[in-house]
Every structure is written in C-alpha cells, then in structure tokens.
Amino acid sequence: MPDLKEQAEKELIEKARAGDIRTFGELVKIYQERSIRTAFSFLGNWEDARDVAQESFVKAYQSLSGFKGSSKFSTWFYRILMNSCKDFLRKRKSRKQAQFITGAQDEDGGAADPLDRVASSNRNALKLVMDHEITGAISKALEVLPFQQRSAFTLRYLEGMSIREIAENMVLSEGAVKAHLWQAGQKMKESLTGILEIEGGLL
C-alpha cells in the first residue's frame, strides 16, 4: 500500500495531467530545491542550475501525458533533468570551443589562452582551498569525466542517492553503476589530490 506522501503525489500528478497548472506548481515546490541542487552539481553555477531546473519542469509538464506511473515521478523527472543538464553542458562546451577559436574572452573575462587557463585554474584552486571553498575544484574535476561516470558520481556523492535509485535513473544495472562510480572515484581522487587533502582529508 502506497504511503500518504506517494498517494498525495499521485493525486497531484493526476490533477496536473488534467491541465491544472497550479497543482503542478505544488509538485514543483516539492522538488525545486533538490532539482536545483542536482543541476548545480552538474553545472557548477547557481543561475544556470535554476534555469535548467525550470526548463526541466516545463518539459516535464508538457510530457506529463507520457508518464505512466510505472516508476516514481522523481525518477522520471530526474531523467529529464539529467538530459537537460547534458544538453546545457554540450552547448557550453561548444560555446567555449568557439571562444577559444575566435580568441574571445570567457565568461569570467579571462584570456582564452590554454596556458593562462591552467595558471588561472591553479590560482583559483589555491584560492578555493584557502577560502574553504571546494565547489569550483570539484566541478572542474567532474568536467573531464565521461557523462555516465559524472552522472553516477554526482547522484551518489553530491545528491546522496542510493545505488538502486541511480540505477533506475540511469536505466543501468546496479553493477554497471558501481563500475561507473569506481572509475569516476579513482579519477576524482587523482584530480583532487593536493587540493582536498589540505581541506581536511576529504579523500
């Protein structure tokens, strides 16, 4: 028998499916904080995270008729959110490549020269460690991971999902999720060594 929370959520979904936008707004309120935080874990920027999360909720509303209820709403929604993050990252990557080719300045106003970037990155990492702010360093380390490894790592260690939940979200077996987590964990340790140890023995 489904618990009260699940039952209430089902009712909200039914009403929203019938076109009640206000009811869908209630669903948004339930998941907004978690979805923004997840998007932030992928994107490393609060404003981008908010925009992508909003876009994902709009997409979810538009395709609500396709939600059959065979999985949890949260699982279904997180798939939409992850795809939106993936699209956003792909666009951002191509934008950065275009800036590099044209010699344009990046969003922070820094030079696009790769050597300057490395130097700047090191300075930033040091500053982040000094400021007890490791978010930027983690985002940078995550950026080089393949998307599957990155997703598994983000959902597990930055969102606290169980292996089973991640497997449902990514439509993978639990064994495959563990393999992705293992590979991502090894690479993250390598990337963050020297930064996170100072921070307090994070790894």
Place this chain on the structure above:
Amino acid sequence: MKDDSFDRMDESLMKGFKKNRDRKVPESILRGFSESVEKQILEAKSQNTVFGGGAMVFSISFVLIAAILLWQWPNLIKQVPSDAKFSFNEKTAFQESDIDSDVQVLKALGEWNEEDEAAMGIPVENAFAEFAEFDLDINDDGIIAGRNVGISMH
C-alpha cells in the same frame, strides 16, 4: 574492482562530500521559482495556441485550394476539339469549290465578266489547278514537306 575496495572508496567519498550534500540552495535562487515555472508553461501554451492555430488555418486553406483545383481540373485544361485540327487538303478543297460555285453563280447573274477573269490572272476553271498540283505532305515531325509536281504559270 573488489567489493570491499568499492565499499571503502564509497564510504570515504560519502563522508568526504557530506558538506556538499548538505549545502543549501541560496534564497535568491529559490525565490519565485515555481511561479516562474508556471509562467513559462502558460507562455509555452499560448505560443502553441498561436502557432497551432496558424498552422491549422494554413492546412485548411491548402486542403481547400487543392480540392477546388481537383474539382475544376477538367475545365482548366482547354482541350482542342478534334474538328478544329487543320487539314490542308480539306481546307483548300473547301475554298476551291466554294469560290468556283460563287463564280458560277455570279456568271449566271451576269455579274462576272472577262475583266474579272483577267483580274484573277488565270481562267476561272483553272484558278485552283496549281494548288491541286502542289501536293503537301506532313511528316511525323510535323514538318510540311513540299513536293512540287509542277506549277503552271500563266
């Protein structure tokens, strides 16, 4: 990868990133979030209605025009009637006999004299003889080929 190695790493990373998991979303980011989502949904709906309506009008117009064209198609193609096809021999034969009979009528009425005949340049009886001798062939390519079998000049 051994299970105990994975478990150790997993535990270590879960512990290490606890601070990140407990991170709060800034209030400024959360403010008006759901209202903004509702607004975007309404905007998307109204856009769909406008574009959807436009597409509907276009589709109906297209179907209507296509139906009219199909309905009126036989009338739009002007078919050349078979009796309008030009036949040189028939045409000349008609003209020859027509004028001959007219001349005979005029002669009988006394309105056709020698002068009229002289003005024609040839005797009335032979007025169209030269055409009869000039046989025309129309080949398969529609080119008129003349085969002169002798034109009498008077």
